[in-house]
Amino acid sequence: GAVVSQHPSRVICKSGTSVKIECRSLDFQATTMFWYRQFPKQSLMLMATSNEGSKATYEQGVEKDKFLINHASLTLSTLTVTSAHPEDSSFYICSAPPPTSRETQYFGPGTRLLVL
Amino acid sequence: GEDVEQSLFLSVREGDSSVINCTYTDSSSTYLYWYKQEPGAGLQLLTYIFSNMDMKQDQRLTVLLNKKDKHLSLRIADTQTGDSAIYFCAEIIGDYKLSFGAGTTVTVRA
Numbered sequence: 001g002a003v004v005s006q007h008p009s010r011v012i013c014k015s016g017t018s019v020k021i022e023c024r025s026l027d028f029q030a031t032t033m034f035w036y037r038q039f040p041k042q043s044l045m046l047m048a049t050s051n052e053g054s055k056a057t058y059e060q061g062v063e064k065d066k067f068l069i070n071h072a073s074l075t076l077s078t079l080t081v082t083s084a085h086p087e088d089s090s091f092y093i094c095s096a097p098p099p100t101s102r103e104t105q106y107f108g109p110g111t112r113l114l115v116l
Numbered sequence: 117g118e119d120v121e122q123s124l125f126l127s128v129r130e131g132d133s134s135v136i137n138c139t140y141t142d143s144s145s146t147y148l149y150w151y152k153q154e155p156g157a158g159l160q161l162l163t164y165i166f167s168n169m170d171m172k173q174d175q176r177l178t179v180l181l182n183k184k185d186k187h188l189s190l191r192i193a194d195t196q197t198g199d200s201a202i203y204f205c206a207e208i209i210g211d212y213k214l215s216f217g218a219g220t221t222v223t224v225r226a
Contacts, residue, residue: 044204097212
């Protein structure tokens, strides 16, 4: 079945550096992908909608200059956490709906970011 | 808080049935979902129900939908230790956006 991958699965970085997280749809094209953030023992909070060929749409309260999203192709979206700080440490998950189906949405395995 | 509400914890004995309840807010939601998350992992779609259905059964899973009360439930029959996880209820907003509940942590005890 359809699979969404993320890379890296976990990353540790120093405060002030930038980190890029990739989300790929492996056997289908995704014109739209979603980025979520999950704090420990909490729900997933939608951060932004990544749109192929156009700018990402950010949810209220999410800094677009802090979390840069680039939907480079129909199978790849990247989230760059710029000038990361310890409070950015979290579990970041992407998802992609297959283009012909609203019944399902596939989630990546997540990326755990730890900023020291 | 979340628009989708769930109880936070459920403890169940192995072999018994588990019932996880959820209330949602958007009466126009066309699809409602149940996802499972194991520790440190992403989300796995367990099942979904279309809004014009009252019930959906898939092997050990039964989903009940009460549109009038905006209430959704997931029943897991013959609960196993491998069912221990966090279960998220989600409703679809618009075309593809999902709004999640806080998640119900299910602990299966021997």
